[in-house]
Amino acid sequence: MQNTVRRYMPLISLGVVTIVLAVLPKMGVPRVWPLYLFHFFVFLAMANMWNLLAGYSGLLALCPAAFIGLAAYTMTILTWVDVPFYVGIIAGGAAAALFAAIISPSVFRMKGVYFAIGTLVVPEILRLVFLRWRPVGGELHGGGAGYMVKGMAGVTMEHTYWLGLAIGVASVIVMGIILRSKLGLGLAAIRDNDATAASSGIDVFRLKLYSFVIAAFIMGVAGAIFYSYQGYIEPSAGFNIKWLMMALLATVIGGKGIEGGPLVGAIIVVIFHFQLARYGELNLLIQGIVLVIIMLAAPQGIMGLVRDVRKAGGLGALLRSASRGRIRARQL
Amino acid sequence: MSEEVLLRVSNIDVFYGGAQALWDVSLEVRSGEIVALAGSNGAGKSTLLKTISGVIHPAKGSIEFAGMNITKLNAYDIVAQGISQVPEGRRLFPEMTVFQNLAIGSYNGKARAKREENLTRVYELFPVLKERKDQLAKTLSGGEQQMVAIGRGLMSNPRLILIDEMSLGLSPLIVCDLFRVLHAIRARGITVLLVEQNVWQSLHEADRAYIIETGRIVLSGNALELCEEEEVREAYFGV
Amino acid sequence: METLADLASPIAIGVLLGGLYVVIALGLSLVFGVMKVINVAHGDLVILGSYFAYVTSTSWGLDPILSLVVGIPLFFVMGIFIEKFLVHRAFRMSVDAALIIAFGISLIIQNAAQLVWTPLSRGLMTSYTLESLKIGDVYLPVVYLVDFAMALVVVLAVHQFLKRTYLGQAITAASQDSETAQLMGINPARVYQIAFGIAMALAAIAGVSLALTFPFTPKSGVPFLIIAFGVIILGGLGSMVGTFIGGMIFGLSQTLGGHFLGPTGQLLVPFVMVLVVLTIRPQGLFGR
Numbered sequence: 052m053q054n055t056v057r058r059y060m061p062l063i064s065l066g067v068v069t070i071v072l073a074v075l076p077k078m079g080v081p082r083v084w085p086l087y088l089f090h091f092f093v094f095l096a097m098a099n100m101w102n103l104l105a106g107y108s109g110l111l112a113l114c115p116a117a118f119i120g121l122a123a124y125t126m127t128i129l130t131w132v133d134v135p136f137y138v139g140i141i142a143g144g145a146a147a148a149l150f151a152a153i154i155s156p157s158v159f160r161m162k163g164v165y166f167a168i169g170t171l172v173v174p175e176i177l178r179l180v181f182l183r184w185r186p187v188g189g190e191l192h193g194g195g196a197g198y199m200v201k202g203m204a205g206v207t208m209e210h211t212y213w214l215g216l217a218i219g220v221a222s223v224i225v226m227g228i229i230l231r232s233k234l235g236l237g238l239a240a241i242r243d244n245d246a247t248a249a250s251s252g253i254d255v256f257r258l259k260l261y262s263f264v265i266a267a268f269i270m271g272v273a274g275a276i277f278y279s280y281q282g283y284i285e286p287s288a289g290f291n292i293k294w295l296m297m298a299l300l301a302t303v304i305g306g307k308g309i310e311g312g313p314l315v316g317a318i319i320v321v322i323f324h325f326q327l328a329r330y331g332e333l334n335l336l337i338q339g340i341v342l343v344i345i346m347l348a349a350p351q352g353i354m355g356l357v358r359d360v361r362k363a364g365g366l367g368a369l370l371r372s373a374s375r376g377r378i379r380a381r382q383l
Numbered sequence: 384m385s386e387e388v389l390l391r392v393s394n395i396d397v398f399y400g401g402a403q404a405l406w407d408v409s410l411e412v413r414s415g416e417i418v419a420l421a422g423s424n425g426a427g428k429s430t431l432l433k434t435i436s437g438v439i440h441p442a443k444g445s446i447e448f449a450g451m452n453i454t455k456l457n458a459y460d461i462v463a464q465g466i467s468q469v470p471e472g473r474r475l476f477p478e479m480t481v482f483q484n485l486a487i488g489s490y491n492g493k494a495r496a497k498r499e500e501n502l503t504r505v506y507e508l509f510p511v512l513k514e515r516k517d518q519l520a521k522t523l524s525g526g527e528q529q530m531v532a533i534g535r536g537l538m539s540n541p542r543l544i545l546i547d548e549m550s551l552g553l554s555p556l557i558v559c560d561l562f563r564v565l566h567a568i569r570a571r572g573i574t575v576l577l578v579e580q581n582v583w584q585s586l587h588e589a590d591r592a593y594i595i596e597t598g599r600i601v602l603s604g605n606a607l608e609l610c611e612e613e614e615v616r617e618a619y620f621g622v
Numbered sequence: 623m624e625t626l627a628d629l630a631s632p633i634a635i636g637v638l639l640g641g642l643y644v645v646i647a648l649g650l651s652l653v654f655g656v657m658k659v660i661n662v663a664h665g666d667l668v669i670l671g672s673y674f675a676y677v678t679s680t681s682w683g684l685d686p687i688l689s690l691v692v693g694i695p696l697f698f699v700m701g702i703f704i705e706k707f708l709v710h711r712a713f714r715m716s717v718d719a720a721l722i723i724a725f726g727i728s729l730i731i732q733n734a735a736q737l738v739w740t741p742l743s744r745g746l747m748t749s750y751t752l753e754s755l756k757i758g759d760v761y762l763p764v765v766y767l768v769d770f771a772m773a774l775v776v777v778l779a780v781h782q783f784l785k786r787t788y789l790g791q792a793i794t795a796a797s798q799d800s801e802t803a804q805l806m807g808i809n810p811a812r813v814y815q816i817a818f819g820i821a822m823a824l825a826a827i828a829g830v831s832l833a834l835t836f837p838f839t840p841k842s843g844v845p846f847l848i849i850a851f852g853v854i855i856l857g858g859l860g861s862m863v864g865t866f867i868g869g870m871i872f873g874l875s876q877t878l879g880g881h882f883l884g885p886t887g888q889l890l891v892p893f894v895m896v897l898v899v900l901t902i903r904p905q906g907l908f909g910r
Contacts, residue, residue: 111718157901164660164717165859168851169900171662175848176893183886292844296725303722332736339729343708346723350715436805462807474802476795487795490788491807539807 147271197285640873665847671829
């Protein structure tokens with residue numbers, strides 16, 4: 052009995068937290084709360100999926116902006132042909148997933164850093180395509196001018212808030228399921244050793260493809276939701292490298308390759324985002340400095356540090372063993 | 384002259400890749416000797432060479448070279464002290480020419496001044512390298528690559544040269560030639576410490592030998608006398 | 623009807639522009655070749671070079687090219703410090719860690735530049751900025767010719783340095799096998815610092831070249847970084863000759879793409895080429 056409770060404890064607490072968050076906008080909280088939380092949900096979904104790619108699948112994919120922009124554009128353009136925006140959001144995710152599946156045979160041929168660089172080029176190409184391409188709206192809209200999202204009359208901040216909550220929670224659940232499934236086991240084997248995993252009968256390509264497509268879908272949905280809130284999309288924003296920065300920052304600060312990492316990281320990034328926003332450039336400057344300091348001081352991220360502290364039995368013990376380790380490392 | 388101890392390894396313990404690889408190993412090499420370090424695969428021979436050349440450092444014990452304690456020196460500083468290593472598998476720089484591979488051997492300050500002199504000597508020892516000096520290292524045959532590797536080791540103007548698994552993967556004829564070269568090198572006053580899986584051959588070419596098993600020195604002494612030892616004959620020659 | 627004469631101008635401009643791209647890509651290629659680190663901050667370092675030239679020419683009245691006499695050593699030393707205190711510590715952990723550090727450096731430089739120089743677009747005006755040289759029917763802007771001349775000098779100098787000096791050979795050796803390089807008496811940590819320093823010096827030169835040719839803002843580093851990636855992917859990561867040819871191909875396909883497809887086709891054509899090359903030959907045209 053107690054074991055069952057413990058086993059389902061995370062699920063129960065996730066349920067409770069979700070319900071509390073869902074009714075929050077109705078509770079008369081300050082108006083900025085839903086706004087903060089909305090950003091947090093979107094960032095969480097992004098970071099969770101980037102963690103799936105970079106932390107668990109060995110795919111240092113630098114192309115989140117491609118999925119975001121593509122899905123947001125799909126959603127927006129569909130609203131121009133009178134498709135409701137919530138259908139467009141799912142269609143956007145599907146478009147991003149399809150795109151991921153289409154480019155995977157070519158990008159997966161590249162290994163390690165080549166993969167990273169190859170994927171970094173992808174959003175830039177899409178940006179250039181969308182600068183040129185005007186699928187709807189004649190010569191006055193599209194291209195560099197971008198598109199308004201249509202059919203948003205009557206859609207309130209509360210609605211988009213709930214959509215954000217849904218994708219944030221979905222990303223947590225998807226991560227949980229993947230890591231406890233055969234896919235997660237296979238990915239763990241790949242992460243330890245690509246070649247060994249392949250020789251022991253694991254279809255490395257297929258597993259990586261699954262996580263690439265899943266991540267593209269969820270990132271796409273999150274991006275489409277974000278732009279339904281923004282109400283406007285243009286190539287330089289949708290395919291901006293800042294989407295990658297955000298996902299990377301949240302994942303690394305929280306702890307790459309740790310399930311709870313992106314959650315902690317996304318909280319911190321949202322706090323940065325709003326608390327430092329009034330300082331303009333200083334905001335991003337500080338984010339950069341924090342990123343560098345974290346990489347140098349605690350490369351495992353905050354959750355990684357917490358894990359190490361727990362394992363060592365207290366911070367003092369960890370520091371002592373770390374200094375011992377350093378001495379030994381120097382001797383070796 | 385041959386009485387002076389050039390290299391003295393005293394009671395070293397070495398950890399490599401998280402596990403202990405050497406236990407309380409001691410050995411001496413005197414000036415002008417050819418000393419063989421023989422033993423089966425995985426016995427710790429290469430680890431010992433890497434420890435002497437400073438790629439790894441011992442957890443315990445000390446290494447002295449020409450009266451100087453080099454235990455804690457880095458690999459790149461030890462070269463300048465006069466120890467050069469010819470690594471297992473040659474490890475040439477594949478995209479550099481034969482000449483460039485040799486020249487980079489004389490990177491340390493003392494060797495740079497003697498570069499032309501040493502280069503002439505290397506070409507004397509291995510005339511074929513002079514013919515192939517502008518060829519990329521990766522295009523050479525295995526035997527020629529080993530010649531470049533030894534030549535590169537000599538370019539650093541060493542007093543002691545460590546050679547790891549020189550005969551691995553080479554035809555017996557070429558191996559014979561290479562051993563002849565080792566004697567020529569010794570004749571020029573360079574001491575040789577040789578690591579070989581091929582116990583029989585190394586015992587016949589060396590003055591003295593150490594036999595190492597699972598990280599410990601088990602036998603040592605005059606090489607030819609070791610050949611006659613019952614244990615050695617049983618374990619390595621299958622007699 | 624297209625004639626060859628119509629194409630003379632885009633071809634000439636493409637080659638000259640390719641020279642600028644080569645200089646921008648060279649530092650990135652060098653650091654990758656030696657350390658296997660993708661320095662995503664390289665574009666921002668180039669822009670930092672542009673601002674350096676901007677400051678020296680506006681406040682001291684120095685010619686931008688002449689300002690490199692100060693700029694090159696300054697950037698070289700800065701590079702050594704950045705490598706020693708930031709990149710190297712991450713590099714010892716993993717290649718990913720170094721990449722993330724580089725992202726952090728990129729954020730810092732971009733936003734510090736916005737604080738100091740505002741987001742406004744800047745450009746360098748010199749006596750030769752608007753001059754053109756007429757050869758046949760083709761007008762060649764003098765700055766493009768200057769870019770190309772600088773590219774030639776830089777590529778030859780780097781090539782000779784790597785081939786003829788002990789330090790250059792040490793960098794080459796360490797990039798092929800850093801453990802064996804140690805057995806030659808080469809200290810890899812020092813080699814990495816020097817390679818990074820040289821990459822920074824190259825960024826200073828590229829920055830001047832860029833500032834002479836295009837207007838720039840603190841955020842201009844990213845598009846040029848991506849172009850530089852395109853160049854070294856075409857040529858093959860870590861190969862000097864490849865980088866040079868990659869730059870030419872990139873410049874040419876850009877101007878020819880613009881000629882046939884209009885202004886927005888300019889960068890699309892080279893990037894699509896990059897993806898095609900990556901798919902067919904992931905190691906680049908001249909990679910090993």
